[in-house]
Amino acid sequence: xxxxxxxxxxxxxxxxxxxxxxxxxxxxxxxxxxxxxxxxxxxxxxxxxxxxxxxxxxxxxxxxxxxxxxxxxxxxxxxxxxxxxxxxxxxxxxxxxxxxxxxxxxxxxxxxxxxxxxxxxxxxxxxxxxxxxxxxxxxxxxxxxxxxxxxxxxxxxxxxxxxxxxxxxxxxxxxxxxxxxxxxxxxxxxxxxxxxxxxxxxxxxxxxxxxxxxxxxxxxxxxxxxxxxxxxxxxxxxxxxxxxxxxxxxxxxxxxxxxxxxxxxxxx
Amino acid sequence: xxxxxxxxxxxxxxxxxxxxxxxxxxxxxxxxxxxxxxxxxxxxxxxxxxxxxxxxxxxxxxxxxxxxxxxxxxxxxxxxxxxxxxxxxxxxxxxxxxxxxxxxxxxxxxxxxxxxxxxxxxxxxxxxxxxxxxxxxxxxxxxxxxxxxxxxxxxxxxxxxxxxxxxxxxxxxxxxxxxxxxxxxxxxxxxxxxxxxxxxxxxxxxxxxxxxxxxxxxxxxxxxxxxxxxxxxxxxxxxxxxxxxxxxxxxxxxxxxxxxxxxxxxxxxxxxxxxxxxxxxxxxxxxxxxxxxxxxxxxxxxxxxxxxxxxxxxxxxxxxxxxxxxxxxxxxxxxxxxxxxxxxxxxxxxxxxxxxxxxxxxxxxxxxxxxxxxxxxxxxxxxxxxxxxxxxxxxxxxxxxxxxxxxxxxxxxxxxxxxxx
Numbered sequence: 152x153x154x155x156x157x158x159x160x161x162x163x164x165x166x167x168x169x170x171x172x173x174x175x176x177x178x179x180x181x182x183x184x185x186x187x188x189x190x191x192x193x194x195x196x197x198x199x200x201x202x203x204x205x206x207x208x209x210x211x212x213x214x215x216x217x218x219x220x221x222x223x224x225x226x227x228x229x230x231x232x233x234x235x236x237x238x239x240x241x242x243x244x245x246x247x248x249x250x251x252x253x254x255x256x257x258x259x260x261x262x263x264x265x266x267x268x269x270x271x272x273x274x275x276x277x278x279x280x281x282x283x284x285x286x287x288x289x290x291x292x293x294x295x296x297x298x299x300x301x302x303x304x305x306x307x308x309x310x311x312x313x314x315x316x317x318x319x320x321x322x323x324x325x326x327x328x329x330x331x332x333x334x335x336x337x338x339x340x341x342x343x344x345x346x347x348x349x350x351x352x353x354x355x356x357x358x359x360x361x362x363x364x365x366x367x368x369x370x371x372x373x374x375x376x377x378x379x380x381x382x383x384x385x386x387x388x389x390x391x392x393x394x395x396x397x398x399x400x401x402x403x404x405x406x407x408x409x410x411x412x413x414x415x416x417x418x419x
Numbered sequence: 420x421x422x423x424x425x426x427x428x429x430x431x432x433x434x435x436x437x438x439x440x441x442x443x444x445x446x447x448x449x450x451x452x453x454x455x456x457x458x459x460x461x462x463x464x465x466x467x468x469x470x471x472x473x474x475x476x477x478x479x480x481x482x483x484x485x486x487x488x489x490x491x492x493x494x495x496x497x498x499x500x501x502x503x504x505x506x507x508x509x510x511x512x513x514x515x516x517x518x519x520x521x522x523x524x525x526x527x528x529x530x531x532x533x534x535x536x537x538x539x540x541x542x543x544x545x546x547x548x549x550x551x552x553x554x555x556x557x558x559x560x561x562x563x564x565x566x567x568x569x570x571x572x573x574x575x576x577x578x579x580x581x582x583x584x585x586x587x588x589x590x591x592x593x594x595x596x597x598x599x600x601x602x603x604x605x606x607x608x609x610x611x612x613x614x615x616x617x618x619x620x621x622x623x624x625x626x627x628x629x630x631x632x633x634x635x636x637x638x639x640x641x642x643x644x645x646x647x648x649x650x651x652x653x654x655x656x657x658x659x660x661x662x663x664x665x666x667x668x669x670x671x672x673x674x675x676x677x678x679x680x681x682x683x684x685x686x687x688x689x690x691x692x693x694x695x696x697x698x699x700x701x702x703x704x705x706x707x708x709x710x711x712x713x714x715x716x717x718x719x720x721x722x723x724x725x726x727x728x729x730x731x732x733x734x735x736x737x738x739x740x741x742x743x744x745x746x747x748x749x750x751x752x753x754x755x756x757x758x759x760x761x762x763x764x765x766x767x768x769x770x771x772x773x774x775x776x777x778x779x780x781x782x783x784x785x786x787x788x789x790x791x792x793x794x795x796x797x798x799x800x801x802x803x804x805x806x807x808x809x810x811x812x813x814x815x816x817x818x819x820x821x822x823x824x825x826x827x828x829x830x831x832x833x834x835x836x837x838x839x840x
Contacts (some may be wrong), residue, residue: 188530207744208743226746232744234737234740238737238740240551240760241836242762242836252746255751255755300745303745390731
């Protein structure tokens with residue numbers, strides 16, 4: 152009974168003009184504990200909606216979700232979230248940000264200090280713990296966000312394009328860090344991304360979603376995440392399958408985008 | 420016009436001189452190449468020299484046009500005439516004509532000189548002597564000592580040899596003479612370009628008065644007492660406004676019922692200038708402290724409520740979500756996310772509110788008060804104590820500026836994350 156089970160999830164938004172949008176339709180997913188799932192898809196396919204529902208920020212209009220056997224009914228510390236732009240608390244220092252979850256639970260001070268110190272070591276920010284978060288670079292801020300999420304020891308970590316705002320080099324380092332943390336902590340992770348390469352590198356499982364209505368289009372099981380743990384990600388990208396898969400998925404998403412926008416010929 | 424051209428002249432001259440001097444000291448750097456600064460407020464920093472020279476220029480102009488003793492005499496604008504002026508008039512009566520001289524002693528307003536005896540001269544018109552204060556004018560009853568009176572048909576036909584009619588004006592030594600409708604010459608000494616002390620006292624006169632008021636007080640209350648009362652009213656009114664306004668703003672930001680209930684009231688009261696409430700507040704609460712504090716409370720209330728409301732509404736949803744998924748309860752989110760997130764907005768509101776309150780308290784004291792900075796300048800103006808009026812305005816400005824500086828400093832230390840989210 153461990154793991155995240157999503158059954159026939161549907162989400163419809165009512166528009167102010169009386170119409171409605173089917174953001175998700177019959178999405179079913181079974182995620183075992185410790186699996187890393189990356190979610191790809193063109194804009195508007197409901198990726199973020201799916202994540203927000205799993206996080207408990209949105210109530211679905213249909214379907215059931217269970218985590219480790221109990222129903223998900225709202226936000227909870229068992230499901231941590233990492234946002235695209237940190238969503239850090241700028242009135243707190245790095246240390247206070249990381250310690251936010253434990254503080255809310257009322258963890259004793261000494262235990263909290265230990266947890267925070269350990270995580271700051273893991274993400275390599277020990278020297279910055281008294282700094283204000285706005286004094287850090289974008290990559291460091293995302294590391295604080297990761298540590299803050301881990302400090303709560305959640306069962307599932309939901310990542311909404313956590314590396315989307317970073318430059319290419321920082322991004323690559325952060326991808327390695329995510330893999331390392333995944334392996335070390337054994338957390339279940341759902342990661343949304345726009346980058347096909349990132350989805351391939353980080354996703355032990357990968358789903359491609361299609362829009363209108365948002366649904367799962369295709370699912371893959373990939374070896375690259377395992378290969379990438381504690382390895383050079385650039386080497387992983389040289390794997391013969393990597394480029395094949397990348398082209399395949401790129402074409403798939405490209406076709407979907409064309410379907411939305413209308414083909415080039417049709418519009419010409 | 421002259422004042423403006425001197426001002427512009429100093430502006431331009433100091434711009435080039437300081438520009439040359441600082442450039443020589445610094446050499447050229449890349450900043451000087453940065454010519455496009457639109458939209459980048461931080462690219463333009465106030466030049467400290469310009470600020471210093473600007474203030475000095477204002478004092479210089481003030482001193483120049485009031486004949487201040489603080490600056491050397493050659494810098495003074497031409498002053499009013501002082502001393503002995505004279506002109507001759509020609510009287511025609513019954514076919515006879517005769518000349519006589521009028522001597523005018525022009526004295527400072529505070530003086531009252533004795534008039535010397537003069538030789539009356541001969542002929543039908545006799546010489547006259549008058550005294551006149553600077554910036555004033557004086558009708559010359561020329562026929563008082565003459566043999567032929569105006570009622571006998573004596574009439575002035577020329578001043579200093581120039582033919583005149585009633586209504587004409589003739590420039591004479593030390594002033595000008597205008598013939599009135601009834602034929603009497605009216606002597607007005609030259610005013611020069613300086614301001615009369617009644618309208619603009621010199622800087623040292625204001626400083627002297629400041630010292631005097633500071634040591635003796637004004638109307639039974641010391642200078643610090645007046646300013647302190649004004650400040651006390653501002654602080655008391657502001658604190659009352661904040662105590663009610665901030666929770667109200669929070670409630671409006673968090674509950675749709677509160678929002679709906681108070682929105683019309685807040686949005687209606689916000690554009691009403693607090694000054695417009697003064698009459699009503701006086702009718703209801705009188706001119707005492709209660710009325711003033713109620714007025715300032717009303718001035719601060721809406722500003723603080725709106726600031727708190729926008730601070731609460733301005734919290735980004737992802738921060739609230741993040742806190743929820745970190746296990747925070749609603750109350751903890753309020754305490755650890757929403758309140759700290761709204762503090763910068765509240766501080767901005769507090770700065771605005773303090774400024775508005777300070778302006779309002781002075782205005783309220785102008786209308787009716789027994790103590791306070793506004794009352795001081797109002798009473799002084801009724802007695803034409805322009806120096807106290809100026810002193811009051813300067814002190815009000817300094818205190819207003821000081822309040823804003825204090826609020827900024829508090830903002831920097833208490834909410835350093837402002838604008839960094």
